[in-house]
Amino acid sequence: MPLFSVVTHLMVKIVPLSESSLDFLPDSPIVAEHHTIECKDCLREVSHVRYAHKLPQTSFVVLAILWTLIISGIAALHSYQAYQSALQEVVAAAQYSYAKDLTYRRWATIHGGVYVPITEHTPPNPYLTHILEREIETPSGRKLTLINPAYMTRQVHELSDSTFGTRGHITSLKPLRLENAPDSWEIVALEAFEAGETERWSLETIGGIPFLRYMRPLIVEAGCLKCHAHQGYHVGDIRGGLSVSIPWQTHRESLYASLFVYGIGYSALWLFGMCGIWLHRQKVHHTESALQARTVELEQRNSELERFAYTISHDLRTPIVTIRSFLGYLKTSLEQGNQQRIQQDVTYIEKAAERMSILLDELLHLSKVGVVIAPARDIKFRDLIAEVLVALEKDLTAQQMPPIILHGDDILLHGDIERLSEIWENLLENAIKFMGHTDQPHVEIGVTTTKGETTFYVKDNGIGILPQYHQKIFGIFDKLDPQTAGSGIGLTVTKRIIELYGGEIWVESSGSATGTCFWFTLPLALQASKS
Template sequence: MGYKAKFINKIVCLLIISWSALMLLAALLSMYRDYAYATILAKNEAVVSVKKDLAYRKWIASHGGIYVPITKRTPPNPYLSHIKNRDVNTSASQQLTLMNPAYSLSQMMKDYSELYGTKGHITSTILMNPKNKPDAWEEEALKQIEKTQEPIYTKTEINGEEHFRYIQPLKTEQSCLKCHAFQGYKVGDIRGGVSVSIPMKWYYNEAFKTIVLNIGIIIIVYLIGLGVILYGRKKAKEIVEKKVKDYEQHIFSFVNIIEKRDSYTAGHTQRVAKYSVLIAKEMGFNDEKVDDLYRACMLHDIGKISTPDSILLKPGKLNNLEYEIIKEHVVVSYELLNSVDIYKDIAEIVRHHHEHFDGGGYPQGLKGDQIPILSQIMTVADAFDAMTTNRIYKARKSVVKAIEELNELASKQFNAQVAKAASVALKDVIIEHNITQLPKSKIEKERFVYFYKDQITGIYNKEYLDFVLAYNSSDEFNMKHLYIVYLHNFSQYNTTHGWVNGDELLSKVANKLDSINTNDLIFRIYGDDFVILSEKEFDIESHISELEEILAGSNISISYKKFDIEQEDITSTEELEKLF
C-alpha cells in the first residue's frame, strides 16, 4: 500500500467502522425493541384479560349473583351456605344454585386457562374459599396494593417458565357485601385482587421471528452500504490518485528544474531512488516503506532551491563557509516537505540522509539507530551514485570498487547491514558511461566555465587550466600542444599608467590571443602571463609581432615557450610551473 491510499483507507476504515457500529446498534436496538415489545404485548393482554374478568364479575355482582343448574361441574358453593335461598327448585326435575361473582369468575378463569394457557386467579388475604389462597408473588403484591391501591405487574418464573404477572386490586362495592359483609369488609375496602399470568414463550417466539426478519433486512442494508463505501473508496482513490499524480508531476518537474540548475548532477535523483529501492527490497521492507523511500529519494535535494548558484554550480571544491551553506539544503528540504500534508511522512527521511552511522554527519550529528533506517539506505544509495559518477576532479569508480568502498566504510559512515544489502542489490547494476558531472552541451559548457572565466579579460583562469590538464586525453579534451606567453615589466606599466589602463591592455592581448585559432583554449595565469592549449601545432612566432604592436610604447616585452603536453606529461599547473 502506497501513501496515495493511506488517507483514503483511513477514511474508508473509519466509515466501515462507523457503518458497522451503526448497523450493530440498529440490530441491538431492534432486538431490544422486539423483546421489549413482547413484554408490552403480554402486559396489554394481561390488562385486557383482567378488565374482561372484572367486567364479567361486575355484571354478575350487579344482579346479585346468578343461578345456574346444579351439575357435577357446578355444585352448590359451600362457602355461600350462610345465604338464604342459595338453592332453589324451578321444577321437580331442575334445581338451581346461586353462584356469586368470585365463584363464577374462578370457574371461567379455569376454563380460559385450559383453553389458552392464560392463568387467571382471584385472590384475597382474607379467604372465603381456600382455593383462592395467594401464592408468594400474589401475597407480596397484595401487601403493596394495600398501600398503593394500584395494579402491580412484573415478569417472573412459574415452574421454570417465564410469565408476565399482573394483579388488579378489587375494591369492595355495595353489591359485594351480600356475600362478604360477614368478613368485616366495608364499601371501598381493598378486598383482594384479580391476578393473571401470561406465558412469555409465545411472545418471545414471535419476537424472535421478527428479530430474524429485521436482522436479515439490516444485513442486506449493511451489505449495500458496505458496497457503496467500497465503491466510493475505489472512485475516491482514483480521483485522489489522479490529483496526487498531477501534483507529484509538478513537484518532480520542480525537482528536475532544480537539477537543471546543477547540470553536473542531472539524473542523480532518479538513480538514488532506483538504488534505494533495490536495497530496501533486498532488506525485506514492505511495499509501503519502499514507496515512502522512493518518494523521499525523488525529493531529497529539493532544498537546493535555496542554495545560491555561486555555490551550487561551483565545479571546484567548496570552502568551509560554502560547505556550511550547502549543508542547509537538508533542513530546507525537511521544512518544505513537512509543510505539505502528503509529504509529512517522508520529511524526516530526507532530513537525515546526510547523517553518518558514527555520528559524523549532518544536520544533527545523529548516530546508529538514532538515524531513521530509510535515511540510512538513502545515504548508501547517494554515496554509491557519487562513487560511480564522473566528478569534476575525480573519475568514477566501477561498481565493484564502489561496493568495496561501501563495505570499507561500514559501521563508520554507513550502517553495516545496509552496506551488506547494497553489496547484493547493486552488484549487477549497469552504470551508463554517459553519467558524468562534466558538461556535455554547449550551454552546459558555458555555464560550467562561467566559474572559470577571468573577470578582467573574459578568457579562462588558472583553475580551469588545472581542470583541462587533469581531463586531457579523455573524451572531453585532446590537447597536444601548450604555449606560454610571458609579458615582462607589466607591473611597471601598472605603476606608471594605473590599474585600469593595465586591465585594458591585458584585455587587448587576451582578445588577440583568442583570435588566433577558435579551437584553442586561452588562459590567464599569474596575473600577466597567458597559456594557449591547442590540438594542432601552429606557428606562434607569426603572431608575436601582432602582440608587439599592441604593446608598442608600453615598455612591455614579450616572450614565449612551447611544450608537447604528452611528451612532457603535463597533467597540472604545478607540473607546468616546474617547466617555466
C-alpha cells in the first residue's frame, strides 16, 4: 500500500474528517473500521448530525396547548350536547303537558262544557250570563253551574301548580276574564302566532325561579263559538294560546351533576395525555442531548483533525525532505566517487527512513486505541500499578527509576488491562523523562474520592509544565522539547484511552521546577466493576 494511503487510512480511523481537511485526501475508497466509505463521506456524516441537530424541535408548550384545546373543545361540545339534551327533555315534557291540556279542553268543548256543583271555589262563571242554562238544579235539588273549557282548564292549572309546581295559563290578546291577560312573554308569543309561528319556548325566570316556558296557539273550533261568538271569532281563527311552564331547577341540577362527572373524566384524559406528552418530551430531550453531545464531539474531533493534518504534513514531510535532499547529495557523491560522503549520505537517509517508520508505527498504535486487545476483566488498583512498575523496570535501570509512592484505597477496576496499563505507563514514563535535576526525585500515584467521584493522579516533583502548554501537550507529536526521546504521541494515546472509559484528563503545574500532577477519571471502568 502506498505511504500516502497508509497515512490516510490511519487518519480516518483516528478522527472524523472536516471539510477543510478533505483537500489533501484522494477520491479513491478507503477502508474504515466497519465499512468502506469515500473520504468525503466522513464530512457527510458530520453534516448529517449537524442538520439533525438543527431540525425544528417539538415544543412541549405547543403540544400541551394543542392537547388542551382539543380536550377543551371535545368537553365543550359534549357539555353543549348534554345541555341541549336536557333542554329537549324539558321541552318534550312541556309538549306532553300541552297536549294533555289540549285534549281534555277539546273533550270539554265537544260536550259544550260540564256541570259541577256550585261551591265557594267554583262559583258560577260571570262571563257566561248570556247562556240560559248557566245554572241548573237536579231533581234532588242540588244546584249545578256550567264549567266551560277555559274555566275548567284554569282550575286544572291551579291544581297542577300547587301539587307539582308545573304552571299552565290559557290567555288571549282579547281575554274575557281580565285575570287571564297575557304577561310580556306571552304577548310576544301571541303576536308571533298571529304572524304564523306555531310554537315558542325559552328559559325564563318567574318570581326568581327558572322555568322553561312553552306556548302554542289555540285554534277556534265550532264548540268555542258557544262562548266566544259574540267576540267576532270564526272557526279556524287564533283564539289565544295555552302556555306551560316546567320548573328548570331540578333538571339543571341533574345536568350540573352530569357535567361534573364529564369534567372529571375529561380532566383525567387531559392529565393522561399531558403525561404522555411530557414523557415524549423527555425522550426527545434525551435524544437531543445525545445528538448535541455527539455534534460537539464531532466538532472537537474535526478541530483535532485539522491540527492532526498539519502535524502529519509537517512531521512526515521532514524525513521525506531529508531523504529527497540526501538522495541528490548521494547521486553527486556517487558521480564523484567520494566514499566518505556516500556513507554519510546513506546514514542520513537511513535515519530519516527510521524516523518515518517510527511515526507510522505510532500512528498505527493510536488508530488501534479503541480496538480490544484482551477481554475485559477485574483488577485491583494496586495490582495494576504493580504490573506497570514491573514493565517499566525492564526498560529502566535502578538509577533511572525514582521512588514510587502509592496513595489511596485499593479499589476495583474493570476493563482491558493492556489499555488501562498504558495510561499509567505513559504518565510514569513522562514523569521520569522530565524529572530534571531534582535532588530527591519521586513520583506519587494515587486515587481519591470526593463527593462520590473517584479521581486518579500521577504526581512528580520534576521540571513542571508552564500553564500555556497544558493543552498543547495532548496534541499529536507535540513535544515541548524536541531533543527528548520519543515521538510525542504518548499523552495523546493516554487521553484517548481515558476518553474511551468516559473520563477526562487535565494537568496542574505552574512550571519552573514546581512538578506536575496529571488528574484523570475512569467512570466506565468503575461502573463496570461495581456491576
